Amino acid sequence: xxxxxxxxxxxxxxxxxxxxxxxxxxxxxxxxxxxxxxxxxxxxxxxxxxxxxxxxxxxxxxxxxxxxxxxxxxxxxxxxxxxxxxxxxxxxxxxxxxxxxxxxxxxxxxxxxxxxxxxxxxxxxxxxxxxxxxxxxxxxxxxxxxxxxxxxxxxxxxxxxxxxxxxxxxxxxxxxxxxxxxxxxxxxxxxxxxxxxxxxxxxxxxxxxxxxxxxxxxxxxxxxxxxxxxxxxxxxxxxxxxxxxxxxxxxxxxxxxxxxxxxxxxxxxxxxxxxxxxxxxxxxxxxxxxxxxxxxxxxxxxxxxxxxxxxxxxx
Amino acid sequence: xxxxxxxxxxxxxxxxxxxxxxxxxxxxxxxxxxxxxxxxxxxxxxxxxxxxxxxxxxxxxxxxxxxxxxxxxxxxxxxxxxxxxxxxxxxxxxxxxxxxxxxxxxxxxxxxxxxxxxxxxxxxxxxxxxxxxxxxxxxxxxxxxxxxxxxxxxxxxxxxxxxxxxxxxxxxxxxxxxxxxxxxxxxxxxxxxxxxxxxxxxxxxxxxxxxxxxxxxxxxxxxxxxxxxxxxxxxxxxxxxxxxxxxxxxxxxxxxxxxxxxxxxxxxxxxxxxxxxxxxxxxxxxxxxxxxxxxx
Numbered sequence: 001x002x003x004x005x006x007x008x009x010x011x012x013x014x015x016x017x018x019x020x021x022x023x024x025x026x027x028x029x030x031x032x033x034x035x036x037x038x039x040x041x042x043x044x045x046x047x048x049x050x051x052x053x054x055x056x057x058x059x060x061x062x063x064x065x066x067x068x069x070x071x072x073x074x075x076x077x078x079x080x081x082x083x084x085x086x087x088x089x090x091x092x093x094x095x096x097x098x099x100x101x102x103x104x105x106x107x108x109x110x111x112x113x114x115x116x117x118x119x120x121x122x123x124x125x126x127x128x129x130x131x132x133x134x135x136x137x138x139x140x141x142x143x144x145x146x147x148x149x150x151x152x153x154x155x156x157x158x159x160x161x162x163x164x165x166x167x168x169x170x171x172x173x174x175x176x177x178x179x180x181x182x183x184x185x186x187x188x189x190x191x192x193x194x195x196x197x198x199x200x201x202x203x204x205x206x207x208x209x210x211x212x213x214x215x216x217x218x219x220x221x222x223x224x225x226x227x228x229x230x231x232x233x234x235x236x237x238x239x240x241x242x243x244x245x246x247x248x249x250x251x252x253x254x255x256x257x258x259x260x261x262x263x264x265x266x267x268x269x270x271x272x273x274x275x276x277x278x279x280x281x282x283x284x285x286x287x288x289x290x291x292x293x294x295x296x297x298x299x300x301x302x303x304x305x306x307x308x309x310x311x312x313x314x315x
Numbered sequence: 316x317x318x319x320x321x322x323x324x325x326x327x328x329x330x331x332x333x334x335x336x337x338x339x340x341x342x343x344x345x346x347x348x349x350x351x352x353x354x355x356x357x358x359x360x361x362x363x364x365x366x367x368x369x370x371x372x373x374x375x376x377x378x379x380x381x382x383x384x385x386x387x388x389x390x391x392x393x394x395x396x397x398x399x400x401x402x403x404x405x406x407x408x409x410x411x412x413x414x415x416x417x418x419x420x421x422x423x424x425x426x427x428x429x430x431x432x433x434x435x436x437x438x439x440x441x442x443x444x445x446x447x448x449x450x451x452x453x454x455x456x457x458x459x460x461x462x463x464x465x466x467x468x469x470x471x472x473x474x475x476x477x478x479x480x481x482x483x484x485x486x487x488x489x490x491x492x493x494x495x496x497x498x499x500x501x502x503x504x505x506x507x508x509x510x511x512x513x514x515x516x517x518x519x520x521x522x523x524x525x526x527x528x529x530x531x532x533x534x535x536x537x538x539x540x541x542x543x544x545x546x547x548x549x550x551x552x553x554x555x556x557x558x559x560x561x562x563x564x565x566x567x568x569x570x571x572x573x574x575x576x577x578x579x580x581x582x583x584x585x586x587x588x589x590x591x592x593x594x595x596x597x598x599x600x601x602x603x604x605x606x607x608x609x610x611x
Contacts, residue, residue, distance in 0.1 A: 029413060037410035039403045040485060041421055047478030048428045051439025058442055118335050121328040135332070137593075142339050144539035145585040148562040149578040153342030156349050156359045156575075163345070163360055194338065226324055247430055255432020258545055262566050272434040272546075279438055279550050288442065291435045298432060 052295075059288035068284050076289035096269045097297070103185070103260070103270070104253045107192040111249050112242065114193065115200025119241075120234065123208035124216070136205060143198045151191050151262045158182040158190075183265030191263040196252055200245035207241030208234065247302050254298050271297075343582060350575035358572060369576040380561055382577065389558035392472055393542040396480045400537030401530055403481075404488030408496050411489075422489075429486040433546035440479050441550035444470040470553035479547040480540070487536045495529040525603065528596040535592035539585060 059076055062069040083091035090098070122135045142150065157163045158181040165177040180186060211234065219229040235242075257272030271294050278287035349356075353364025376382065411418055428436070448468050455463035469475070503525060507517040523530070545559040552560065558581065565574055 033410045033413040033415035036406040040407040043481050044424050044428060047440055048482050051443045054442050055439045117331055121332050125325045125328055138336060141589060144589050145582050146543045148559055149582055152566055152578055153346045156345050157342055159359050161359045251430045251432055255434045257434055275434050275438060284442060287438055291438050295435050
């Protein structure tokens with residue numbers, strides 16, 4: 001592909017070309033742009049747009065034990081929400097979503113506080129640029145290693161005879177080991193925070209790095225305390241980063257089935273896990289309907305999040 | 316700000332940062348230590364002697380699970396994804412500099428691909444390939460052509476799994492290319508052109524060398540994200556699993572430090588790749604600095 005030329009940056013004033021060759025040149029440039037964008041567009045079309053469209057279509061199809069049947073039905077959606085009109089006892093779907101939302105909220109709160117603090121420290125309190133980059137790398141390197149291994153790493157710490165229980169018993173703080181450290185809601189949230197804080201740190205750090213340092217100086221000179229500067233200058237300007245990080249964390253937790261599976265000892269339900277189980281049982285239309293509902297829920301949350309941030313800007 | 320003395324807040328924040336780093340790396344270091352557990356040792360402390368016993372057992376294989384086959388598959392797929400991510404993201408980055416109709420839509424789709432839950436993408440791709448298989452089977456039955464019969468499934472490592480990985484790595488690659496081209500000074504290209512370079516010469520001798528360190532960064536993302544990818548691969552792989560999928564299965568079945576040995580091994584490989592990438596990137600930057608080229 002090396003013979004695809006990089007066209008000239010349009011600096012037409014200095015060029016003595018005639019109008020006709022100029023438009024030819026511009027046309028060539030445009031064709032080139034399409035050619036260069038085509039591979040990416042093709043990949044996303046085949047492996048993202050079409051699959052999502054098919055998911056939507058198949059969610060309205062019927063199925064039996066052996067095959068899926070292309071006949072329109074809304075039965076899959078009725079199945080998803082079966083019993084949900086009964087307010088006394090929440091249906092499976094509502095309970096699963098509530099459980100996933102709980103993980104989502106806890107993880108979001110923890111990653112936001114930790115991510116913001118870490119990014120703030122690196123961006124504003126570390127003075128040399130080289131040191132900033134080094135510390136930033138220290139925070140991101142684990143992101144490039146295996147997630148499953150990072151989950152397994154908690155076993156020797158949190159297990160019944162793990163390091164945490166042993167230490168607490170050694171200190172005489174507890175008599176019997178705490179049972180619920182591993183394979184519990186706690187370990188699931190812990191692993192989520194462990195794995196996903198990086199998605200908060202990077203965009204928030206990026207936003208903070210763009211903040212003009214003279215603004216901080218001005219706040220200081222005007223007599224603002226550290227907290228006032230933080231709350232009235234840094235937080236508002238870091239909001240885009242906070243929003244991007246939040247969207248990442250929310251979508252990662254909402255669709256998760258691996259972390260909940262491994263850290264919950266395959267005992268805790270999650271929306272992603274429901275889809276995975278139906279998929280392996282070859283109930284494809286049912287899985288598709290659940291996926292559409294999940295996608296809708298996630299999109300609602302993202303819209304709410306962006307609204308929230310824009311709204312605050314207007315106030 | 317930098318000429319003021321350190322505030323107490325600095326020390327509190329530094330302590331918080333240190334705790335965070337311990338939280339980040341502590342567990343991994345724990346299994347690194349425990350993977351050298353003696354032959355009688357278990358999944359937790361105390362260490363029962365120090366040995367490479369579990370690495371030996373791992374080398375001999377993990378029972379029915381073909382762990383080395385899975386590792387090999389993941390490595391090959393990771394390299395293919397890496398190459399494709401760099402090339403496709405680079406050219407897309409070039410295209411976005413020139414403006415073209417539909418660029419807004421392509422960008423939106425790329426970002427959407429990043430934030431749509433992985434299980435949904437995976438399900439969609441799995442569904443797509445199942446329907447394709449059905450279509451091929453139907454065509455085989457309808458036409459009776461020999462080459463269409465008994466094709467098995469189109470789903471596989473270099474079809475559906477590759478595509479699933481690209482939906483995850485390409486958005487990262489594109490975003491990096493955006494950041495890179497934002498800081499790229501077009502004056503270098505103009506200079507090259509004024510000196511009579513053709514478009515492809517400018518690209519090969521000016522743009523690529525200047526962007527080299529960043530392209531290495533894209534490659535790093537491409538390989539590591541693919542090598543560790545699990546959620547998007549899960550429904551789109553067909554019969555033969557990649558390493559992360561096997562690992563996920565092993566978490567419930569393996570109850571010896573073998574799994575820690577495997578963890579140490581894969582983490583070591585990831586770290587080697589990261590060091591290689593960062594080293595190459597640094598080397599390219601140095602060389603560039605020596606050659607007197609600087610990013611604008």
